[in-house]
Amino acid sequence: MQALVYTDTQTLIYREEKNPKLVNGESIIKVSASGICGSDMHAYHGKDNRRIPPLILGHEISGTIDKGKEIGKKVVLNPLITCGSCDYCKSEREHLCSKRIILGMNRPTERQGGLAEYVSIPDKNIYELPENLNIKEAPIAEPCAVALHAVKLGEENLFKSINDSKALVIGAGAIGLLSGLILSKLKNCKDLTIIEPNDKRLKESLKYLDADGFKPNNKSLPSDSFDIVFDTVGLEVTRKQAINCVKPGGIIIHIGLTEPSGTFDFRKTTLQEITFIGTYCYTNKDFEKTLNILNKKEIGSLDWIEYRKLQDGSLAFKEIHNGSCAAPKIILLT
Amino acid sequence: MQALVYTDTQTLIYREEKNPKLVNGESIIKVSASGICGSDMHAYHGKDNRRIPPLILGHEISGTIDKGKEIGKKVVLNPLITCGSCDYCKSEREHLCSKRIILGMNRPTERQGGLAEYVSIPDKNIYELPENLNIKEAPIAEPCAVALHAVKLGEENLFKSINDSKALVIGAGAIGLLSGLILSKLKNCKDLTIIEPNDKRLKESLKYLDADGFKPNNKSLPSDSFDIVFDTVGLEVTRKQAINCVKPGGIIIHIGLTEPSGTFDFRKTTLQEITFIGTYCYTNKDFEKTLNILNKKEIGSLDWIEYRKLQDGSLAFKEIHNGSCAAPKIILLT
Numbered sequence: 001m002q003a004l005v006y007t008d009t010q011t012l013i014y015r016e017e018k019n020p021k022l023v024n025g026e027s028i029i030k031v032s033a034s035g036i037c038g039s040d041m042h043a044y045h046g047k048d049n050r051r052i053p054p055l056i057l058g059h060e061i062s063g064t065i066d067k068g069k070e071i072g073k074k075v076v077l078n079p080l081i082t083c084g085s086c087d088y089c090k091s092e093r094e095h096l097c098s099k100r101i102i103l104g105m106n107r108p109t110e111r112q113g114g115l116a117e118y119v120s121i122p123d124k125n126i127y128e129l130p131e132n133l134n135i136k137e138a139p140i141a142e143p144c145a146v147a148l149h150a151v152k153l154g155e156e157n158l159f160k161s162i163n164d165s166k167a168l169v170i171g172a173g174a175i176g177l178l179s180g181l182i183l184s185k186l187k188n189c190k191d192l193t194i195i196e197p198n199d200k201r202l203k204e205s206l207k208y209l210d211a212d213g214f215k216p217n218n219k220s221l222p223s224d225s226f227d228i229v230f231d232t233v234g235l236e237v238t239r240k241q242a243i244n245c246v247k248p249g250g251i252i253i254h255i256g257l258t259e260p261s262g263t264f265d266f267r268k269t270t271l272q273e274i275t276f277i278g279t280y281c282y283t284n285k286d287f288e289k290t291l292n293i294l295n296k297k298e299i300g301s302l303d304w305i306e307y308r309k310l311q312d313g314s315l316a317f318k319e320i321h322n323g324s325c326a327a328p329k330i331i332l333l334t
Numbered sequence: 335m336q337a338l339v340y341t342d343t344q345t346l347i348y349r350e351e352k353n354p355k356l357v358n359g360e361s362i363i364k365v366s367a368s369g370i371c372g373s374d375m376h377a378y379h380g381k382d383n384r385r386i387p388p389l390i391l392g393h394e395i396s397g398t399i400d401k402g403k404e405i406g407k408k409v410v411l412n413p414l415i416t417c418g419s420c421d422y423c424k425s426e427r428e429h430l431c432s433k434r435i436i437l438g439m440n441r442p443t444e445r446q447g448g449l450a451e452y453v454s455i456p457d458k459n460i461y462e463l464p465e466n467l468n469i470k471e472a473p474i475a476e477p478c479a480v481a482l483h484a485v486k487l488g489e490e491n492l493f494k495s496i497n498d499s500k501a502l503v504i505g506a507g508a509i510g511l512l513s514g515l516i517l518s519k520l521k522n523c524k525d526l527t528i529i530e531p532n533d534k535r536l537k538e539s540l541k542y543l544d545a546d547g548f549k550p551n552n553k554s555l556p557s558d559s560f561d562i563v564f565d566t567v568g569l570e571v572t573r574k575q576a577i578n579c580v581k582p583g584g585i586i587i588h589i590g591l592t593e594p595s596g597t598f599d600f601r602k603t604t605l606q607e608i609t610f611i612g613t614y615c616y617t618n619k620d621f622e623k624t625l626n627i628l629n630k631k632e633i634g635s636l637d638w639i640e641y642r643k644l645q646d647g648s649l650a651f652k653e654i655h656n657g658s659c660a661a662p663k664i665i666l667l668t
Contacts, residue, residue: 257600
């Protein structure tokens with residue numbers, strides 16, 4: 001098969017690779033569409049110790065079953081593969097399973113990703129494509145489930161109702177925009193602000209999102225003023241902005257992983273009783289709910305997604321890298 | 335009146351001071367007993383910008399009403415003075431009131447503390463001494479309310495019941511021991527560990543607490559093994575130990591304020607979905623519940639408290655400073 005292979009830091013080559021083999025309990029999917037995630041970009045920059053070249057990246061995937069039990073069925077993949085038998089898996093917190101692996105990673109275990117013609121996946125991770133969801137758009141289910149899970153954690157911990165809360169989203173990438181759309185369109189949050197340093201991307205997100213939009217250094221961002229802050233970037237500087245902007249007794253939801261450590265203001269965290277919640281992926285239920293949300297078009301138009309051909313994927317990575325791409329999400333079509 | 339005055343870094347002088355004046359809505363308390371808190375020690379080390387010398391420290395106070403409406407009544411003081419009219423005060427989160435002040439602080443507003451013969455306090459902050467609580471022991475109500483509030487935040491955020499959780503308490507000072515006693519005796523937590531570098535203090539705490547006790551570098555503290563961790567110290571190194579020891583999906587409750595900032599592992603926080611909760615003081619309800627708990631002797635013997643005379647207070651601060659004192663709490667008697 002043809003695949004876009006991550007061969008070295010900032011290097012992707014579209015080349016011939018071996019087809020995945022069918023094993024018991026799994027299916028082979030002919031990939032239709034596969035999204036580029038921020039974590040793929042992290043790998044591309046040589047900064048992800050779970051993704052070591054050579055590797056086929058990509059875990060936001062839709063396609064058609066090519067080999068397996070239900071050949072021809074159009075599907076969306078939940079790329080998070082878990083053991084199914086540990087305490088976490090049994091208590092609907094599969095995303096915390098110690099044996100979890102994700103498509104498009106090779107540490108600690110190898111699972112080739114979706115930026116290819118074919119990919120293999122356990123049958124239990126395969127979901128039928130909802131009838132009103134375009135197969136091209138369907139990879140967005142994965143980051144949308146991440147955002148839904150993050151908003152759920154915020155909602156569970158907020159002292160007041162989320163529709164009555166003042167919310168700040170840091171970053172207008174896919175997770176930022178999707179978190180904003182869920183807050184605004186699903187949770188009826190009426191006081192929403194999004195901040196993003198890239199002018200093009202900020203402008204693009206505001207076409208779809210009913211929110212105030214600013215660059216991060218804008219003076220309209222007073223201290224101690226937001227009930228909940230979603231840091232979808234995860235830099236030391238964005239965490240600094242999050243803890244500065246959050247109200248006493250408020251919540252920070254931390255989704256991004258750009259800088260894995262750094263200093264933080266634990267004094268305010270303690271004296272103002274801030275709850276800081278790390279969030280990763282989604283539960284199986286979150287993924288199912290997301291497909292339902294997308295099927296009902298509850299987060300509105302997905303026209304903010306850009307599409308490219310898989311063979312042009314290397315250029316797409318370059319554009320995301322140098323900030324010349326306004327779209328919060330690029331999906332590659334095979 | 336005589337008072338123990340904090341006059342300079344690591345300097346306390348027992349000397350004559352002006353008596354507090356009675357103002358409308360307040361009472362003057364003749365102090366019986368006043369505890370030394372970790373935050374007083376923080377001030378003593380010149381590291382608290384809310385407590386600038388000269389100042390009478392102390393906010394853990396019992397006594398008798400000397401001037402005011404109910405002269406002669408034996409009382410315990412809630413030292414957290416709040417506005418009573420803001421959103422936080424109206425929603426039973428008085429401890430987050432932006433106008434809050436605590437006895438024994440002078441920034442942003444001055445309120446002389448309880449390490450003196452007399453102290454003034456608003457009537458609404460005065461609670462009747464419970465009948466089964468010795469007036470000498472009663473100042474422990476304040477740190478006990480801090481610990482009760484911290485355990486409550488943990489309980490609200492844990493995915494499973496606290497009595498079924500594996501808990502770690504970092505630090506065997508008063509807040510550490512009280513958190514442990516509440517977890518063990520009130521919440522029936524059966525798998526409790528406490529760690530403390532000071533041998534004497536660790537040994538003393540284990541006389542009263544049904545827990546495993548270790549020094550922080552002990553090998554019986556594996557990574558990823560506690561559902562909930564209480565960091566009652568708040569150093570960079572204790573936060574590092576907390577994030578290392580907590581299980582995926584677990585909770586860190588951060589009570590201490592020894593080092594206000596520092597680096598932290600946000601990668602594990604995110605990938606393992608850790609909830610990090612800063613906690614400060616207590617609500618009025620927490621304080622009332624604490625008095626009830628102490629009245630019913632629900633956390634057992636308070637014989638771990640040591641008592642000294644107020645005029646010998648300077649020496650008590652020195653002993654706490656140099657680690658020669660095993661007791662988790664020293665209360666000064668006037």
